[in-house]
Amino acid sequence: GESVGLHLPTLSVQEGDNSIINCAYSNSASDYFIWYKQESGKGPQFIIDIRSNMDKRQGQRVTVLLNKTVKHLSLQIAATQPGDSAVYFCAESQPYQAGTALIFGKGTTLSVSS
Amino acid sequence: NAGVMQNPRHLVRRRGQEARLRCSPMKGHSHVYWYRQLPEEGLKFMVYLQKENIIDESGMPKERFSAEFPKEGPSILRIQQVVRGDSAAYFCASSPPRPVMNTEAFFGQGTRLTVV
Numbered sequence: 001g002e003s004v005g006l007h008l009p010t011l012s013v014q015e016g017d018n019s020i021i022n023c024a025y026s027n028s029a030s031d032y033f034i035w036y037k038q039e040s041g042k043g044p045q046f047i048i049d050i051r052s053n054m055d056k057r058q059g060q061r062v063t064v065l066l067n068k069t070v071k072h073l074s075l076q077i078a079a080t081q082p083g084d085s086a087v088y089f090c091a092e093s094q095p096y097q098a099g100t101a102l103i104f105g106k107g108t109t110l111s112v113s114s
Numbered sequence: 115n116a117g118v119m120q121n122p123r124h125l126v127r128r129r130g131q132e133a134r135l136r137c138s139p140m141k142g143h144s145h146v147y148w149y150r151q152l153p154e155e156g157l158k159f160m161v162y163l164q165k166e167n168i169i170d171e172s173g174m175p176k177e178r179f180s181a182e183f184p185k186e187g188p189s190i191l192r193i194q195q196v197v198r199g200d201s202a203a204y205f206c207a208s209s210p211p212r213p214v215m216n217t218e219a220f221f222g223q224g225t226r227l228t229v230v
Contacts, residue, residue: 043118043205043221044157089156102219104149104156 012111019077021108023090026071030092034102035064035075039086047075047088077110085112117141118208118222119188126228127196135191135225139208146189147219148181151203163189196229203227 013019025033031052036044050057050064050073057064063076077084087109091102117140127133139146144165149157159173163183174181178196183189193200203226209219 041223043207043223045221091156102149102157102159104158106154106156 008108009106010109010111012113013080015080015082015112015114017080019075019080019084019110019112021075021077021088021110023073023075023105024071025073025090025092025105027092027103028071030103032093033064033066033073034091034093035062036089036091036104037084037086038089038107044089080110080112082112082114085110118143118206118220120204120206120222120225122225123223124226124228126230128230129197130195133193133196133200133227133229135193135204135206135227136188137191137206137208137222138188139206140210140220142210143208143220144211145209145219146183147207147209148189148191149205149207151205151224153202157205160191193227196227198229201227201229 011019011021034049035047037047038044048057048059048062048064050066052068055066061078064073066073073090075088087107089104089107091104093102119138121136125133137146146163148160150160151157161168161174161181162170163181165183166185168181178194180192181189189206191204203224205224206222207219
């Protein structure tokens with residue numbers, strides 16, 4: 001079946017470095033994507049989203065890039081901090097449909113060392 | 115988001131028992147979604163409910179699992195005759211009426227079910 005997947009299960013970076021987490025999706029009908037952060041023992045926390053009519057969106061210290069040609073999106077975290085250590089999931093959905101289920105990838109565990 | 119309350123946080127059941135997981139949505143939210151997360155995996159959609167209605171249960175196993183969201187009280191995810199494979203974290207998310215996009219869905223802290 002079609003699903004969202006991630007390239008690497010783990011990523012280790014030094015504090016202050018920039019982090020890039022990648023995600024590939026296979027469902028060409030999906031045109032809305034979300035990045036979530038999940039800390040141990042907690043529920044997913046929304047980070048940033050992007051629609052297919054955009055190729056880049058910036059938030060505070062985070063940037064999401066979308067490449068529809070190769071069905072790839074990435075999350076960039078600037079000046080990574082120890083508090084950024086968590087599992088990061090990309091999720092896809094179709095917008096403006098109330099209650100549309102999110103399809104999650106398997107996640108990348110980001111470890112930030114001081 | 116602390117606004118979506120799930121209880122219990124941890125639940126241990128023996129094989130064959132019933133598990134009841136509760137979700138109280140954020141104030142003013144009338145849409146509830148249940149997801150299951152197996153260890154080392156992403157969340158898998160199970161069911162979407164509005165008050166007194168099941169809107170989409172395409173991700174729910176056909177047997178032993180049921181969900182409700184009554185007019186009053188929390189949403190309940192019920193698993194009958196639990197098996198070891200049901201061990202997982204179950205997350206609830208809620209959103210307000212007529213959500214425009216899924217960013218309006220906030221997740222609870224989850225219930226971790228262990229079947230022994």
